[in-house]
Amino acid sequence: MPSNQFIQRILILLGVSLVLAACAPSGPTGPVIFAASSLQAPLDELAENWTSLGNREPVLSYASSTALARQIENGSLADLYISADEQWIDYIVTAGKIDPDGIRTLAGNSIVLATSRDGPHAKLYETIPTTAAILEGVTVTSGDPDSVPLGRYAKEILVAEGIWDDIGRRMIRTSSSSAALRLVLLKEADFGVLYASDVERRDDLVSYPAFAKGLHSPIRYKAVLLPSSGHPEAGEFLDYIASDEAAAVFAKYGFTLP
Template sequence: MADHWAAQGHDRPVFSFASSAALARQIESSSAADLYISADHTWTDFLITQGRIDDAGIRTIARNQLVLAANTDAGLADRTGPETTLGATLKAGRIVVGNPDTVPLGRYTRDALDRQGLWQAIEGSIVPAASAQQAVRLVSRGETPLGIIYLSDTVGNQHVATLHRIETTEPIEYLALRLPASAHPDADRFLDLLTSERAAEIFQKHGFTAP
């Protein structure tokens, strides 16, 4: 996305990557930023209640899916077939998931597994991650054999193999908005780009789906 924007003659955007919660807390503390992208509604709702943003400008830019992935060196992909249930695979070892109290990935995971009656059964095997990025790193490095991560984080990642797709209780949506304190002249135009057909093509290339 940054390459496409810069190719149009604009200054290259500066991104700050962290969990939705961490970024929301920074905004709450008056961190200087022009746009905010959240992986769920929880933290945009939080900023609305804090009076930091207005819900009128929130746009859905992409969607994602949950998957149970295994480190490719763990050998689990070879032992998992179409007949293997999600519940059976979850018993194969420690599982990194996002912290459900602070990380959208973790909340989606807990809600999805709880609906299937699987969450309590694996609580003793869970390794909580402080962000979706940390969850991907841990399973990619083999520090845990399994991880529940976003489908988009498996694209181009040769260190993980997708074993199961996990249905969520609600759509996994990415929300973008301009922060009221932003004075950048291109902020609205970049937000428009994020909801354009070109952006949808870029998102789909990286494992996301259109909203």
């Protein structure tokens, strides 16, 4: 039977261990990345690849470029900001007095008109020649033009097509590109004006050819290291997602080269 002295020593050691465990820091995290929601698929893969190389796992936060810019403006701390809208990257650079030479272009994108592959509208473009005729009397979704870059691109296209006054009044406006995609997938909207990258790899959606060609501003995803960043790996992660290796991952998910 153990002596009282032995038991006391064990209790002391256990107490010291508990104190040390309580004082020990939590596991280190990687840089915090604020990124446009349309980038989730490639960035998730790139973050996984980055972590597999022995780096700390990045903390990824996705939302519309506008919402993320507002969060940064209101004091939310992040290391990198990646925008689908050049206007907001320029805004952040100007407001933060960031050197414009630090902006990195990661990828490009385009806009498509998409619908469910097994729905009643999947082959309309074969018999109906104009966008106006295709969208007559149906539900259409896209991002909110007032707050979501996707919506702004959609509005540019529909204005150029001469049908914004009609479609704009009845369009289901969403808070992000992923929300607009979800409505089409759930068939709560007949059509979505969506990013090509959100549609290209899906078997359950079909996009109409020749829609929106040259009718919207160029879409370029740009990233910048924020002044609030103090993470030692933030700059290295930015270099990584701007590399040729990363460009191949973006291309795999339907994005165009920068």
